[in-house]
Amino acid sequence: MKALKNSWILILLVFLGSCGDAPLYNKSYSFANNSWDQDVKPVFIVNVSDTTASYTAQITIRTTTDYGYNNLWFFVHSKTPGGEVDRLPVEVKIANPDGSWIGETSGTIVENTVYFRNLKFPEKGSYTFTFEQGITEQSAKNVMDISYAVTKNPTK
Numbered sequence: 275m276k277a278l279k280n281s282w283i284l285i286l287l288v289f290l291g292s293c294g295d296a297p298l299y300n301k302s303y304s305f306a307n308n309s310w311d312q313d314v315k316p317v318f319i320v321n322v323s324d325t326t327a328s329y330t331a332q333i334t335i336r337t338t339t340d341y342g343y344n345n346l347w348f349f350v351h352s353k354t355p356g357g358e359v360d361r362l363p364v365e366v367k368i369a370n371p372d373g374s375w376i377g378e379t380s381g382t383i384v385e386n387t388v389y390f391r392n393l394k395f396p397e398k399g400s401y402t403f404t405f406e407q408g409i410t411e412q413s414a415k416n417v418m419d420i421s422y423a424v425t426k427n428p429t430k
Contacts, residue, residue, distance in 0.1 A: 297423045297424060297425045298320065298322070298329065298424045298425060298426055299318070299320040299321075299422070299423060299424040300421070300422075300423040300424075301318055301421065301422060301423075302419050302420065302421040302422075303316035303318075303405075303419060303420050303421075304418065304419040305417055305418065305419060305420075308338060308415070308416050308417060308418050309413045309414065309415050309416075309417065310407045310413065310414040310417040310420075311407070311412060311413045311414075312406075312407055312412055312413070314407070315404050315405060315406050316404070316405045316420055317402060317403070317404050317405075318402075318403045318404075318405075318422040319400050319401070319402050319403075320400070320401045320403065320424050321399070321400050321401075322395040322397075322398060322399065322400075322401060323398055324398075324426065325394070325395055325396060325397065325398055327426045327427065327429070328392045328393060328394055328426075328427045329392075329393045329394070329395065329424050329425060329426055329427060330389060330390065330391050330392070330393065330424070330425050330427055331389070331390040331393055331422070331423070331424050332387055332388070332389055332390075332421075332422070332423040332424075332425070333350075333364065333366075333387065333388045333390075333405075333420065333421070333422055334385060334386070334387045334388075334420070334421040334423075335366050335368075335385070335386050335387075335417065335419075335420055336383055336384070336385045336386075336417075336418040336419050336420075336421075337368060337383075337384050337386075337416050337417050337418060338382050338383060338384070338416040338418060339375070339379070339382045339383075339384060340382070340415075340416045341368060341369075341384065341415070341416040341417065342415070342416070343368065343369075343409075344367065344368055344369040344370065344371065344373075345365050345366060345367050345368055345369075346365070346366045346368060346409065346414060346417065347363065347364070347365050347366075347408035347409055348363075348364055348366075348405055348406060348407050348408045349361055349362065349363055349364070349405070349406040349408050350362045350364055350403055350404070350405055351403070351404040351405075351406060352401060352402070352403050352404075353401065353402040353404075354396070354397055354399075354401060355397045355398065355399025355400055355401065356397055356399075363408065364388060366386050366388055367386065368384060368386055369384075383418065391427075392427065393424075403422060405420055405422075
C-alpha cells in the first residue's frame with residue numbers, strides 16, 4: 275500500500291514539474307455582439323516586481339470566419355508606473371490574399387497571436403495597457419475577444 279501511495283506522489287510531482295511557468299498576467303476581454311467598436315478600449319493592468327527579468331507579451335485576437343478583412347489594426351497605449359505613455363500600432367494578419375486563414379481555426383473561430391519577445395520593464399509597479407481598435411470603420415465586426423498575457427522568460 276505504501277509503495278502505491280509513493281507511486282502516486284511521484285507521478286503527481288512529475289506531472290506538476292512538466293508544466294511550464296504560469297504567466298505573470300493573462301486576461302481576456304470579450305466584445306459584445308462580436309463587435310469591437312471604436313469607443314470600446316479594453317484595459318489590462320500588469321504588476322511587475324522583477325525589473326531584471328525579460329518578458330514575452332502575447333496578444334491573441336479571436337475572430338469568426340465571417341470577419342471580412344485579411345488583417346486587423348489596433349493601437350496599444352502603454353503607461354508606466356511613473357506616468358510615461360506610449361502608443362504602438364499593431365497589425366494582426368488574419369487571412370492570406372487568397373482568403374485562407376493564417377491562424378488556428380476551430381469551427382467558425384480563427385485565433386491569431388502576436389508576440390513581443392525580450393521585453394524589459396524598467397520600473398517596478400503597475401503598467402497599464404489599453405487597446406484601441408484602429409480600423410477606419412466605427413466597428414470591427416466579427417471580432418470575438420482579445421487576450422493579453424505576459425510571461426517571464428526563463429533565465430539562461
